[in-house]
Amino acid sequence: MAQKRILLGVTGGIAAYKSAELVRLLKKSGHAVRVVLTRGAEAFVTPLTFQALSGEPVRTSLLDPEAESGMGHIELAKWADQVVIAPASADFIARLANGLADDLLTTLCCATEAPIAVAPAMNQAMWRNTRTQRNVRLLAEDPQVTLWGPDQGEQACGDTGPGRMLEPQVLADLVNGGGDGVLTGKRVVITAGPTREPIDPVRYITNHSSGKMGYALAAAARAAGARVVLISGPVSLAAPAGVEVRPVTTAEDMLAAAGRAVDEGCDIFIAAAAVADYRPGAVAEQKIKKSADDMTLALVRNPDTLATVAAREDAPYCVGFAAETTEVARYATDKMVRKKLAMIIANDVSQPGIGFNSDNNAVTVFWPGGQRSLGPAAKQVLAADLVQLIAERSSQGRDGAAPATQSNKDQP
Template sequence: MAARKILLGITGGIAAYKSAELVRLLKKSGHDVRVVMTRGAEAFVTQLTFQALSGEPVRTSLLDPEAEAGMGHIELAKWADQVVVAPASADFIARLAQGMADDLLTTVCCATEAPIAVVPAMNQAMWSNHRTQRNMTLLAEDPQISVWGPDQGEQACGDTGPGRMLEPEALAHLIRQGSSGAAEGVLTGQRLVITAGPTREPIDPVRYISNHSSGKMGYAIAGAAARAGARVIVISGPVNLDAPDGVEVRPVVTADDMLRESERAVSEGCDVFIATAAVADYRPESCAGDKIKKTRDAMSLALVRNPDTLATIAARPDAPFTVGFAAETTEVARYATDKMQRKKLNMIVANDVSTPGLGFNSDHNAVTVFWPEGQQAIGPDSKHSIAAQLVALIAEHSKKVGN
């Protein structure tokens, strides 16, 4: 692995002690590491610790006359191949989201062209606060910024929930994979077909049955797969999203349309099929030719079952590595693993859509990935960050099956 120049920003929080281990792991992997600490960070850890581990002077002040004689903050911004802020406090996240440059670390983040990874670490109530989540939404929309974490579990204050900083080993792994979270080229030469968004099943020329799927997760995975070198085709239900760079989108409306287009795309050659679409399980038995008038207090609608795109693709003699998605509201693990076994899938990604602020129509999600030999939790995180981590995981496991 080629050595990279990692600029590690450390902000004020008890998780700052973990950053010392992160520096050690990065140096052990051959990276050059420089550290910038905020004033709050200095209340928890010392400059001397990070100078000893990194072998470089630690920078703390934007107004250091000696360092700034040579425009030190610009030199740091140009030096870095990757900026990682771990831990990233709620205060730092708010200032970064607003584009502020009121200390050395935020100034470097404004001046650098390198990718920036933000690693949140805070109390679970602070993480869940709507103002913090509003700031996270702004960061998720910034193509230069990735959000890694937070993890969830017991916190220093005694609370339990999301907000813990990812462990140093996990962060070192993400840095090794690159700023996108998926190593460039891991899917080079591979052809992926991804279904995304909802379907619409017509009742009459005006009305239809559908669901809350926005297509954001599928499109994020498509973009991450394209960046990892794959040729990607998205079979997309009706969504209000732009196609990711380098991705071909084939629009469909109904479940029948989605099955037909998916089979055609797979027949053209497919190494991995990822079914993120929320396909309607049922459709009206018949579609009225004209708008149904409101003439009665009640109306019955006969429904028939739709074809199962995912199961159909998985059952093909030439079936690709097949990944399903399961959006559940209760007993997520049980229903997801049952679906994986029933439909003979290689992998399934499950998420609890009853969790406020995650899943449908949100820019954030939290998932658990299951495969026959194991499982892995990812998030809560931005859908773009989760997509990159999923692509890396799918690449790893599809190659094992291919071998």
Template sequence: MTGLTNKRLLLGVSGGIAAYKTAFLARLLVKAGAEVRVVMTDGAQAFVQPLTFQALTGHPVHTTLLDPEAEAGMGHIELARWADLILIAPASADLMARLAGGLANDLLSTLCLATPAPVHLAPAMNQGMWQHPATQHNASLLAQLGYTLIPPESGEQACGDVGPGRMPEPETLLHWIEQHFATATNNTVQPATGLRITITAGPTREPLDPVRYLSNHSSGKMGYALAAAAAELGAEVHLISGPVQLAVPAGVQCLPVTTAEEMLQACEARRNQTDLFIACAAVADYRAEQVAEHKIKKQSGQDAMTLTLVKNPDILAQMATGSPRPFCVGFAAETQNVEGYAQDKLLRKNLDAIVANDVSDPGIGFGSDDNRVTLLLRKGEHTEIRPLPQNSKQQLARQLLLELLTFYKEQQQP
């Protein structure tokens, strides 16, 4: 028996070269014991034939909204009610736009509106399409509407471009689905039950021109581990993520962003629905004063180039001083005087707690799987310092959350 035995998975496939990966995913889901039904858009059928999915799942593939035989019994409504989970992989830019607009002009979009089941999207498209403001706006709107987006991975694309927009591999999506059901079936009352936690994670990217940007080495692993731990502890979790190559943890609503200004807007939009705000993202301190419309070319005889940078907004400080004010937790990634700089940041930004870690240590720095941190808790005019031993980021995230939840509840008492 596996965690997917007898689970009812509705697999949506929209147009894109990544549709071939979805065929492998369907095979893995069936092997794991799930009942799988497939719905394909017209665009998807241009890349993979429905017969492929029928052979892999053992069930006819659904392609038409107004199928006379199925509609005699309101087939699309029955299919929407049947599913325990709808996963759309790949989710094209066109499909995302239609879902964001609430359209129901084909079978797949109609099912998404009619189903009581959670709907998760694995976007896949050209890097330029993914990073276009219209697509990012639609991604933000979809997250607000309750859809879960799995951030696309970066890498070489079928068109020859390199950048974000690749659909995660079938094994990654399978693991993510297993996590979703493992969390959903855990009905134990947890310490974070009833709390709304917003977490930022990953780096931001500040464009210089259409092909270059300023960023940092953050992998997002710590923020994603915190989001997973918060969901497992019973919280309603919203993850606001910069560009990373990680699958969204089960039970977590994720909004992908790129720049610091986009991250600030997303955080402010969540202010009224946030009890705890945990700023784990490595936000770029500066951005280009002007973004070049075209690629900046190297000039003959030019040995140096001057860039004018301006300060980015301080997301954590704005969340800690605005109204309503959530319980605010910051991160201080330092290379020297770690506790001293963290203490200064705790007081200067009016935070409730801060997590300090030494990123100069290659064993626990950016991109590593382990971490060792010190938790600083602000108690009136005093600061309590709690060093936490080195551990995997997953184990450390759970320990951090438990410490923070205890402190948060203490602060809420009259």
């Protein structure tokens, strides 16, 4: 892993306390770290904390006579290999999106030529606000800026929803691997979430997929420089910043959307969705009334989105998922061969604490002639590792030799 010079910007928000741990993790990975605090950040954390952890002086003011005697803000802007803003408040995102340079941190962001990663952190209502989302869209269109997160869950104010800053370990892993542009210039299409197959106007068949793994992959692929289209079944997740989300409901909807996305150009296709294998043969026009002790539904087989894409003459590099409860390796490799996939990611969903509806996962990745185990880890961390591996393998082609730098975890 190449050592980098990381300029960490910390803005005002309760998540600022986590930034100290991020500095520690980045230093542990061998990076040089310098920290800039906004005035708001100083209300939550002190410069002395970051100076002790980074071993470098902490900058807080654009108009510091001593530092600016040598144009210190320009020196810092040129010094950085990577700028990371964590946490990034709604106020900072608004100022960055609109090109303001009214304090040291925004001025550095205007002056630097280094990539800028922004890790949003705010209340869920602030994140969903139309003005915040407008600013986020502006940043997503900026080729210099990548948005990392936000995560969702319980917030300091007591609300639950999107807006949490990604955990320090996730951000450190993105700096170390997921955010290095390994998919720059690539177009990636990802399916995620469940499908719903209607029985009548109020009932449907579905499964336990939350979409978290597919959404994490979409965010990681975007962080790695790809243009990402996310075809999503019904989920309760915030759209990853900078990712084009195309919502669908049924398996047939997903097949049609995937076909259109691949027609538009696709280098890598990742099928993380849990698509229903069967659907009711006939959908009742009115709600079916409870009238008997037993009810029989006649089911018909759904089209296979992944197999259809993999069978195309212009098929992209196709990656499948296999959620199994027994004989994981055998069933996964059989699926890879049968569907003519370049790679398959398998996990044992019978294990507690991983897989469906969990924030964590553990997988084994198979490709012709090799395999690698990843996790258990948070799905955002795992997604960054998977994107790195997919980028490595896809650069070799479907049947290429394993990269010379592959991990010692790889097995023949």
